[in-house]
Amino acid sequence: MTLGFLVVDDVLKAADESLQRRYALKAKGWDQDRLAAKSARIYGLKPEQLYTPGKQPAKVKARSVFCYWATSELEITMTQLAGLLKISQPAVSICVRRGEQIVFAEGFRIMDE
Numbered sequence: 001m002t003l004g005f006l007v008v009d010d011v012l013k014a015a016d017e018s019l020q021r022r023y024a025l026k027a028k029g030w031d032q033d034r035l036a037a038k039s040a041r042i043y044g045l046k047p048e049q050l051y052t053p054g055k056q057p058a059k060v061k062a063r064s065v066f067c068y069w070a071t072s073e074l075e076i077t078m079t080q081l082a083g084l085l086k087i088s089q090p091a092v093s094i095c096v097r098r099g100e101q102i103v104f105a106e107g108f109r110i111m112d113e
Contacts, residue, residue: 030110032076032084039066042108051085061102067092068099069110 036047042065043058050063063085070076078092085092102108 026074028111030074032070032074035069035074035110036066038110039063039069053086060098064095064099065102065108066099067095068103071096072100073110 033047036050039062040047040050043062045058045062049059050066052059067078067081067085070081071078078089078096081092081095082089087095
């Protein structure tokens with residue numbers, strides 16, 4: 001029975017850390033627009049280019065990093081992102097997975113500013 005409490009405690013601790021991180025980011029001015037600007041800048045793009053169609057490699061990577069950070073750090077829903085980017089929710093899901101791989105492979109951090 002003790003093991004069950006440890007699992008619940010770990011889940012609650014992780015949820016609390018996620019909430020604290022999200023509030024800290026928002027307190028430092030991180031929102032969708034700033035996140036788009038950072039994601040675009042990494043790949044030499046303008047933020048508005050993330051919202052236009054295209055499959056250019058830099059745009060795909062920037063959009064993927066943006067989607068990953070938006071969902072994981074700011075908890076913007078994939079449905080919201082689909083509307084913003086004018087793509088389907090499954091396409092956003094693919095972007096999020098790709099973005100996660102890019103962020104970890106490249107060592108990108110949202111707060112590197």
